[in-house]
């Protein structure tokens with residue numbers, strides 16, 4: 001385990017080639033996703049969903065949909081499909097109930113807030129909903145990439161894939177879920193190339 005935050009943050013590189021012999025246990029994958037989902041989310045609705053593709057059969061099914069990202073698919077320990085629920089309000093009440101149960105929120109507050117937030121989410125257009133839930137799931141995705149490094153693994157965020165193909169492959173309707181990204185994860189076999197960033201003074205203004 002690496003607990004050096006600066007090293008985790010600044011040493012992350014997109015890794016495309018992994019050691020095929022390294023398997024990550026389902027328990028460790030669950031642990032990493034659990035840690036990653038400590039991410040904040042809009043009204044704490046946590047719309048993220050993850051499909052871990054870590055069997056030969058699953059990888060084979062995913063392969064035709066990953067366009068130019070086949071090397072990551074073929075060599076990683078797992079390809080994680082990050083999805084977002086387009087109706088998170090339908091299953092969010094149990095989150096609020098859990099907060100009440102744990103004493104983090106009073107029942108009165110829950111009974112005031114939850115219907116209010118549900119009404120707000122019910123009023124979103126599909127476009128607005130996609131925007132909201134993609135932000136939430138992207139925050140968890142970023143955390144997952146950093147958590148992976150703390151566990152000694154490398155990742156690559158992948159946007160180059162056929163979203164509709166992936167949803168079909170998973171048997172999910174595009175009215176219920178949207179894809180956010182794929183994340184390949186494994187032990188690096190070839191280090192990622194360093195990359196440059198814009199000068200901070202070119203991207204920041206103070207008002």
Ligand SMILES: Cc1cc2nc3c(=O)[nH]c(=O)nc-3n(C[C@H](O)[C@H](O)[C@H](O)COP(=O)(O)O)c2cc1C
Nearest residue numbers: 012013014069156157158159160161181192193195
């Ligand atoms: C949303 C998103 C989509 C990306 N899609 C791909 C991709 O399809 N294939 C790929 O090899 N890298 C992909 N990348 C990785 C970027 O190319 C990489 O993050 C960028 O060049 C900076 O390099 P670094 O991650 O090593 O710092 C993606 C990154 C993000 C955040």
